[in-house]
Amino acid sequence: MAGNSRDPGRSVTARALSVLTAFDAEHGRLTLTAIARRAGIPLATAHRLVRELEMWGALERDQEGRYAVGLRLWEIGLLAPVNSRLREAALPHLQELCRTTHDNVHLAVRDEVDAMYVEKLTTPRAVSIVSRAGGRLPLHATGVGKVLLAHAPASVVHECCERGLARHTPYTITEPGRLGRELQAVRSRGFAQANEEMTLGNCSVAVPVHDPDGTVVAALGVVTHSARAEVAKLVKPLLPAAEGITQRLGEQDRSGLASLPR
Amino acid sequence: MAGNSRDPGRSVTARALSVLTAFDAEHGRLTLTAIARRAGIPLATAHRLVRELEMWGALERDQEGRYAVGLRLWEIGLLAPVNSRLREAALPHLQELCRTTHDNVHLAVRDEVDAMYVEKLTTPRAVSIVSRAGGRLPLHATGVGKVLLAHAPASVVHECCERGLARHTPYTITEPGRLGRELQAVRSRGFAQANEEMTLGNCSVAVPVHDPDGTVVAALGVVTHSARAEVAKLVKPLLPAAEGITQRLGEQDRSGLASLPR
Numbered sequence: 001m002a003g004n005s006r007d008p009g010r011s012v013t014a015r016a017l018s019v020l021t022a023f024d025a026e027h028g029r030l031t032l033t034a035i036a037r038r039a040g041i042p043l044a045t046a047h048r049l050v051r052e053l054e055m056w057g058a059l060e061r062d063q064e065g066r067y068a069v070g071l072r073l074w075e076i077g078l079l080a081p082v083n084s085r086l087r088e089a090a091l092p093h094l095q096e097l098c099r100t101t102h103d104n105v106h107l108a109v110r111d112e113v114d115a116m117y118v119e120k121l122t123t124p125r126a127v128s129i130v131s132r133a134g135g136r137l138p139l140h141a142t143g144v145g146k147v148l149l150a151h152a153p154a155s156v157v158h159e160c161c162e163r164g165l166a167r168h169t170p171y172t173i174t175e176p177g178r179l180g181r182e183l184q185a186v187r188s189r190g191f192a193q194a195n196e197e198m199t200l201g202n203c204s205v206a207v208p209v210h211d212p213d214g215t216v217v218a219a220l221g222v223v224t225h226s227a228r229a230e231v232a233k234l235v236k237p238l239l240p241a242a243e244g245i246t247q248r249l250g251e252q253d254r255s256g257l258a259s260l261p262r
Numbered sequence: 263m264a265g266n267s268r269d270p271g272r273s274v275t276a277r278a279l280s281v282l283t284a285f286d287a288e289h290g291r292l293t294l295t296a297i298a299r300r301a302g303i304p305l306a307t308a309h310r311l312v313r314e315l316e317m318w319g320a321l322e323r324d325q326e327g328r329y330a331v332g333l334r335l336w337e338i339g340l341l342a343p344v345n346s347r348l349r350e351a352a353l354p355h356l357q358e359l360c361r362t363t364h365d366n367v368h369l370a371v372r373d374e375v376d377a378m379y380v381e382k383l384t385t386p387r388a389v390s391i392v393s394r395a396g397g398r399l400p401l402h403a404t405g406v407g408k409v410l411l412a413h414a415p416a417s418v419v420h421e422c423c424e425r426g427l428a429r430h431t432p433y434t435i436t437e438p439g440r441l442g443r444e445l446q447a448v449r450s451r452g453f454a455q456a457n458e459e460m461t462l463g464n465c466s467v468a469v470p471v472h473d474p475d476g477t478v479v480a481a482l483g484v485v486t487h488s489a490r491a492e493v494a495k496l497v498k499p500l501l502p503a504a505e506g507i508t509q510r511l512g513e514q515d516r517s518g519l520a521s522l523p524r
Contacts (some may be wrong), residue, residue, distance in 0.1 A: 012274040013314045022410075024339050052275045054519035060342075071373055077339020079285050080331040095383060099361055111333055120420070121357060123464040132350070134340035 015041055019049050020069070021057065025135065029066040082109060086218060087118050089248035090209070093241040094121050097222065100237055104223040106131060106206070108144035110152060113160050115145035118218065126224070140165050140179055141172050143204030146192035147219035150183040151208055157183065171196045192219075193236050196226055203229040207238045212250035220245070277303055281311050282331070283319065287397065287436055293326040344371060348480060349380050351510035352471070355503040356383050359484065362499055366485040368393060368468070371408035374413060375422050377407035380480065388486070402427050403434050405466030406481035408454035412445040413470055413478035419445065434459045453497050454481075458488055464492040469500045474512035482507070 022030055022038035030038065036046035050067060053059040059073025078084065090107050097105045100122040108117045114136040131137060137151075139145035139160055149157060159175040173179050186192040191207045198204070206221030220242050222234055284292060284300035292300065298308035312329060315321040319334025340346065352369050359367045360383040369380045376398040393399060401407035401414075401422055411419060423438040435441050448454040451470045460466070468483030482504050484496055 013278045013311060014318075016275045016278060017315075017320065020338050023338065025341065025346070028341055028343070028346055049275060052279075056276075056279050058279065069338060071342060071344055071371075071378070073335070074339040074342035074345055075378070075396050076282050076285065076331060077336040079287065079290055080333060080336035081290070082333055083336055083395075084287070084290055092384060092386070095357065095360065095385070098357065109333075116333070116337070122354060123357070124354070131347075134337050201501050 016049050016053065019046065019053060022186055023069055029062065029068045031066050035067060045206065061235060082118055085252060089252055090245045093244045094119055095129055097237055097241050098123055099187065101222050102126065106144055106221045107218055108148065109218050110148040113139060113156065113163065115139050115148055137198065138166060141168050141198040142193060143192045143194045143206035144219035144221040146183065146186050146194060147206045147208050150186035150192065151216035168198050169200050173197065193231055198212055205231055205234040207242045209242045212245050212246060212253060277307060278311050278315065280307065282317060285331055291324065291330045292343050293328050297329060344380055347514060351514055352507045355506045356381055356387045359499055359503050360385055363484055364388065367511045368406050368483045368485065369480055371411065371480050372410040375401060375418060375425065377401050377404055377410055400428060403456060403460040405454045405468035406483040408445065408448050408456060409468045409470050409481035412448035412454065430460050431458050431462050433457060455493055463488055467493055467496040471504045472508050474508060474515060
C-alpha cells in the first residue's frame, strides 16, 4: 500500500518512522541532509517531517543545527513494559549485585535473534565491555544470550543457525550441533556461561529471570575478567537476585500498576 | 494546516503521534477504543495507525489485546542525549552516591516548567518517594527542581509563578517573592534544599551539574527522611559527584561519541 495515493496515511506514517530509524548508536546526531539520505526520502519530505517531529518533541535540534532524538520520545519510550515493568522491578537487585560482585551486571531480553540490554551497571573495578542499555549483542556468544536462546522456541535457535553463528573470538561456538548441546546444558544446570566467546579476556555467567507465570522473560548476568572468574561464586548471588526480580514482578502485577485494563 | 487535504501528511503524522501520547504512566496499557478516545481520533483511523505503529515496533500488543509502548520505541528513545550522553556519564556516580548515602539518588533536567527525572536509584533503607525515571515533579517544591529553577532564565521563574505555585504540604513555598529569595540563596550557596515541601517527612538536597562549557544541564540530589537529614553531610558527597559527571561529559565530548557531526 505504501505510495498508494488512495492511502497516503500509511506511507506518511512509514516515512515519519523512517526518519526516526535514521538514528542509531553510531548516528546520534544527524544533519537534515544525512537524515534524508539515511531514511531514503527526498530532502523536502525530510524537511517537513523533521519539522513536525521537532515541534512535537520527538526530535531536538542542537546549536550546530544537527538533530537528535528528543526528550519527549525518550519519555514515551520509558513507558514500554520492558522499562516500566521489568527494569523497575530489577534495578534494586542489579544495584545490590553490582555492590557485592564489583563486576558488570546485566539485564537482557530477547528481541528476535538478538540479546537486547535493558540495563547495565558497572563499577570502577569491572572489566570494560561492549554492551550498553538499549544495545544488542548476539545470542550465541554471551552468557545472557545463551540463557535467552536456551528458553526460546526451537524456531529461534534454528533461525540463529541459519543466519550463521558469527565467530567473535577463537572460542565462539559456531557449530549448530555444539550450540544445541550447550543450550541443553544451560537448561539442565540452570545457568549459562561464556568464556571469552564474545571478547577475549572476559567471562560471563547468567541465569534466567522468570515471570510469575513461569515463563523466562529476561536473563540476568555478570561479566568479569576471565582470570578472576570462579563460576560457582558468580552464580551464587545471581540466583536469589533473579528470584527477587520475579517476586517484585508479581507484586507489581498484583498492585495493578503494570497491567490494569483501562 | 491539519486536516487540509492538500497537505495530508502533516495531519497524518500528527495523528500518529497523538496515538503515542494516549499513553502515560497511569495509562501504560490501552485497548484500541481507549487509544481512539484518548487521542481524539475516529476508531477506524486509530485502527489503521495502531496497526502500522505495531508493525514497526512502536507499539506492542499483549495477550489480552491491549497495546503498550513497544521495544523499538524504547530503544530509539534511549538515543536521546539526555540518556545516551547525560545518564550514561552520571550512572556510575549515582551508584556510588547510593552506595555511600543509602538514600534515594536523583538526576533531573528541566523541561519547560517541570523537573524531569532522568534516573532514580534507591536502596532498601531509603524513604519511599514519588519520583521515577521519566517522571515529572514541580520545580518549586523539590531540591533538584529548585536548582534547575535557580539556573533557568528569569522567564521560566516568571511562568512558574504565573501558573501558580501549587501547595503540596504546609511547607511548600507558594509566594513568588519568597521563591525568588530562595532561588537567590540556592545560587549563592551552591546547593538547594527542600524540607517536607513536596512530601511530609522527606527532605531533599541537590547541587547543579555543569556541562564542560559551564552551563547548568542537570541537578543531582538525594532524598532522605527529614529526621535523618544533616544538610552539610548530605551536600558533601554531592559536590565531587557532580564534578565527576562534568568531567565524564567532557571526556565523552572529546572522544566524539556524543557530538561528532555525520
